[in-house]
Amino acid sequence: MKKKKRKAALLAGVLSAVFLFSGCSGKADSKDAGKETEVNTAVKTEETEELVDVTLNEVAHSIFYAPQYVAIEEGYFIEEGIRLEVVNGFGADKVMAAVLAGEADIGFMGSESTIYAYQEGANDLVVNFAQLTQRAGNFVVAREEMPDFQWSDLKGKDILGGRASGMPEMVFEYILKQNGLDPEKDMNIDRSIDFGSTAAAFSGGQGEFSVEFEPSATALEQEGTGYVVASCGVDSGYVPYTAYSAKESFLEEYPEVIQGFTNALQKGMDYVNSHTPEEIARIIRPQFEESDLETITTIVRRYQEQDTWKENLVFEEESFELLEEILESAGQLKERVPYEELVTTEYAEKAAENR
Numbered sequence: 001m002k003k004k005k006r007k008a009a010l011l012a013g014v015l016s017a018v019f020l021f022s023g024c025s026g027k028a029d030s031k032d033a034g035k036e037t038e039v040n041t042a043v044k045t046e047e048t049e050e051l052v053d054v055t056l057n058e059v060a061h062s063i064f065y066a067p068q069y070v071a072i073e074e075g076y077f078i079e080e081g082i083r084l085e086v087v088n089g090f091g092a093d094k095v096m097a098a099v100l101a102g103e104a105d106i107g108f109m110g111s112e113s114t115i116y117a118y119q120e121g122a123n124d125l126v127v128n129f130a131q132l133t134q135r136a137g138n139f140v141v142a143r144e145e146m147p148d149f150q151w152s153d154l155k156g157k158d159i160l161g162g163r164a165s166g167m168p169e170m171v172f173e174y175i176l177k178q179n180g181l182d183p184e185k186d187m188n189i190d191r192s193i194d195f196g197s198t199a200a201a202f203s204g205g206q207g208e209f210s211v212e213f214e215p216s217a218t219a220l221e222q223e224g225t226g227y228v229v230a231s232c233g234v235d236s237g238y239v240p241y242t243a244y245s246a247k248e249s250f251l252e253e254y255p256e257v258i259q260g261f262t263n264a265l266q267k268g269m270d271y272v273n274s275h276t277p278e279e280i281a282r283i284i285r286p287q288f289e290e291s292d293l294e295t296i297t298t299i300v301r302r303y304q305e306q307d308t309w310k311e312n313l314v315f316e317e318e319s320f321e322l323l324e325e326i327l328e329s330a331g332q333l334k335e336r337v338p339y340e341e342l343v344t345t346e347y348a349e350k351a352a353e354n355r
Contacts, residue, residue, distance in 0.1 A: 001053055001105050001254065051083040052257055057095045057104035059242065060195070061088050061287070063214055063299045064137040067309055068108070069284040071268030079267075080260035091195055092166065099126055105250060106261065108132070110167035111243040111315070112327055114342050119334050127251060128343045130244040130262050130313035130351075132269075135233030135306050136171045137241060138162075139217045141202065141210045141226040149229040151179040154187050160198040160210040161189040167241060168232070170330040172211050175235045177329060202226060214299045215291055222295070233306045239326070240319040251344070259347050265313055266351040272309050277301035313348035 054077075058065070071077060077084045089095035092109035096117055099107040107113075107126065114126045146153065154176070162169035169191060173183040183189055193201050199216035201207065203225045211232070212220065220226035233241075244265070251258055272280050281297040288296055303309070317339045327333035 001055070001257070051078070051081055052260075053085065054082050054106065054257060054261065055085045055087060055104045056106045056108060057087045057089045057098045059089055059092050059095050059109040060213070061086075062137070063284065063288060063291075063296060064303060064308070065108070065132060065242070066280055066284055066300060066303070067132060067265060067268035067272045069268075069287045070271045070280065071264045073283050073286060074268070074271065076264035076267040077261070080264045082257065082260055082264065091163075096126065099245070099247060100124075105254075105257075106244055106246050108242060108244050111240050111245065111320075111323060111342075112165075112167055112170070112332070114245050115324070115327065115333065115337050116165070118337050118342060124247045124249050125342065126245045127248050127341075128243040128245045128315050129251065129258060129345075129347050130265055131240050131310060131315040131319070131348070132243065132265070132313065133241040133308055134238045134310045134319070135241060135303075135308045136168070136231075136236050136239055137303070137308070138168045138172065138211050138213050138232045139228045140172075140230040140232065141212045141217055141220055142229045143208060143226060145227045146229040151176065151181060151230070151235070154209060155181065156187060157208045158188045158206075159190065160193060160202055160207040161191045162195060162198070162211060164191050165330070165332050166195070168211065168213065170326050170332065171232050171236045171239060171241075174326045174329050175232060178235075214302070215288075215295065218295060218299055218302075231306055233308060237322070238319060240315060240323050243315055244313075255347075259350060262313060262347040262351045263354065266348075266355055269309060269311070269313065270355055272300075272304070273311060277304055280304075312352040314345050314352065315343045315348065316345075317343075 072084065087104065089098060092113045095104070095107045095109040096113040098104040100117065100122065111128050114128055117126050161172060176183050190207065198210050199212055199220055202210040203220065203223070210226065217228050221228060246258065277297050277300040280300045281293055285293055285296055320339045320343055324333055324336055
């Protein structure tokens with residue numbers, strides 16, 4: 001993390017036009033690209049402030065994380081004195097590796113990864129300080145419409161799943177067990193396909209069902225290859241699916257940065273919980289140039305309707321205990337980890353109080 005002198009205007013009307021460019025953040029539409037660059041340069045002449053460079057490594061770049069992208073596109077991080085660089089880690093294991101190696105200041109991933117690091121004896125604990133999503137983000141996709149789908153319909157079927165120790169797969173298997181099914185005996189789950197590649201495999205004819213994240217689930221529906229028949233988010237209950245974490249040493253050295261980061265996220269959370277899918281989609285569209293506005297709106301609506309985003313960022317103990325129950329069910333937990341060791345709520349609570 002570095003500090004540099006930068007000039008930035010804090011006028012809200014101007015900030016909404018500022019786009020943060022990073023390895024996986026969106027760009028303005030090509031016809032407006034030059035215009036946006038000019039505005040971005042112009043605002044730096046208004047007033048001087050010290051911005052802090054913060055690197056965030058995210059598990060995936062997904063509409064599922066809409067509050068974060070609203071915070072970026074609306075300039076909430078700049079308002080908090082943070083110039084954010086976002087890197088796509090392509091998987092929780094890689095995000096955790098980047099955080100532990102000091103290549104990322106903050107990691108955004110399934111909080112099960114912090115438990116794995118704890119179990120492996122990490123010297124500098126990676127602590128969760130803000131929870132973004134409270135529902136699973138994956139969906140069961142079938143090859144035909146099944147309006148009366150029951151989880152028992154998966155018995156004896158070939159299913160494209162996810163990485164065995166990853167949150168999507170563990171939540172899926174937890175639901176199966178809650179419905180009296182044995183993931184190992186009652187069906188054939190293929191866990192060998194890389195994250196993000198299952199949709200292509202399903203489209204190519206593999207599997208009778210697939211467990212898909214967005215935008216893949218909607219894309220399969222649009223091409224007529226598959227149909228969403230169940231939401232893992234709805235059937236698993238409130239699960240701390242993704243959270244922000246940082247090494248304990250970073251939290252101790254830069255508490256004001258973590259607080260500013262959390263404040264910006266809370267503003268993004270407030271926005272998605274008080275605006276329509278159409279409004280949210282328009283704000284985050286620059287982050288997802290490969291998708292049209294209608295598709296983004298459809299996905300946002302699907303996530304909003306299943307109560308995906310929390311009202312605040314507080315990671316409650318009850319949620320942590322449910323996470324550990326899911327890990328135990330998946331055989332991934334050696335022993336229970338104390339909530340207080342891996343979760344701090346002070347930043348989220350303060351952000352909620354100050355909104």
